[in-house]
Amino acid sequence: DQQVKQNSPSLSVQEGRISILNCDYTNSMFDYFLWYKKYPAEGPTFLISISSIKDKNEDGRFTVFLNKSAKHLSLHIVPSQPGDSAVYFCAASDGGGADGLTFGKGTHLIIQP
Amino acid sequence: DAMVIQNPRYQVTQFGKPVTLSCSQTLNHNVMYWYQQKSSQAPKLLFHYYDKDFNNEADTPDNFQSRRPNTSFCFLDIRSPGLGDAAMYLCATKIGRRNEQFFGPGTRLTVL
Numbered sequence: 001d002q003q004v005k006q007n008s009p010s011l012s013v014q015e016g017r018i019s020i021l022n023c024d025y026t027n028s029m030f031d032y033f034l035w036y037k038k039y040p041a042e043g044p045t046f047l048i049s050i051s052s053i054k055d056k057n058e059d060g061r062f063t064v065f066l067n068k069s070a071k072h073l074s075l076h077i078v079p080s081q082p083g084d085s086a087v088y089f090c091a092a093s094d095g096g097g098a099d100g101l102t103f104g105k106g107t108h109l110i111i112q113p
Numbered sequence: 114d115a116m117v118i119q120n121p122r123y124q125v126t127q128f129g130k131p132v133t134l135s136c137s138q139t140l141n142h143n144v145m146y147w148y149q150q151k152s153s154q155a156p157k158l159l160f161h162y163y164d165k166d167f168n169n170e171a172d173t174p175d176n177f178q179s180r181r182p183n184t185s186f187c188f189l190d191i192r193s194p195g196l197g198d199a200a201m202y203l204c205a206t207k208i209g210r211r212n213e214q215f216f217g218p219g220t221r222l223t224v225l
Contacts (some may be wrong), residue, residue: 004155032211043117043203043216044156051211089155093212100146100158100170101214 003027004092006104014112019077021107023090026071030092034101035064035075038087048075085111116140117217119204125223126194134189134220136204145187146214147179148203156203162187199224
């Protein structure tokens with residue numbers, strides 16, 4: 001049973017427009033959420049995170065929104081650039097200790113020129 | 114300035130032939146993780162070390178073992194690889210105060 005779900009396997013966005021990647025979770029114990037970006041043949045790279053006590057975190061072109069009541073988070077990239085083309089993974093953890101992350105299956109973002 | 118190094122990047126083994134994957138980290142962090150990622154699937158945690166304390170996920174097969182001889186190095190041993198064990202194996206350590214994890218480039222394992 002997937003605890004972190006990314007329901008869109010792929011997303012195509014025009015360069016310069018906004019990319020919105022969505023993620024849903026089912027485990028109420030999750031209190032920290034992360035987004036990773038992955039290029040082919042490389043490991044995931046940490047992008048941005050958000051604690052459950054916040055509803056928004058911004059870092060440059062990347063903003064993550066958290067809706068705890070809906071158990072939903074989203075990653076906004078604006079403006080989208082060709083280098084943003086990659087697979088984006090949503091991940092979650094509970095407790096913030098040494099426990100591992102629970103990942104979604106990823107969304108392949110394609111930025112079209 | 115690679116912080117998590119995995120060797121080899123690509124490993125081919127035969128069905129049933131033991132294989133060892135290697136990971137090292139330069140961050141000197143006390144926590145290290147191993148994840149398995151199959152094609153088009155989510156990375157899945159196999160186990161992690163907190164110092165020398167080994168923490169196995171409940172659904173990690175017994176076929177998978179790990180060793181951590183010191184803070185810098187961690188090994189993943191697959192005792193009898195099956196075709197279903199073909200995957201990308203990712204090693205990670207922690208960065209930051211919360212659970213941000215820094216991943217190595219991964220080892221792509223092929224089982225013939």
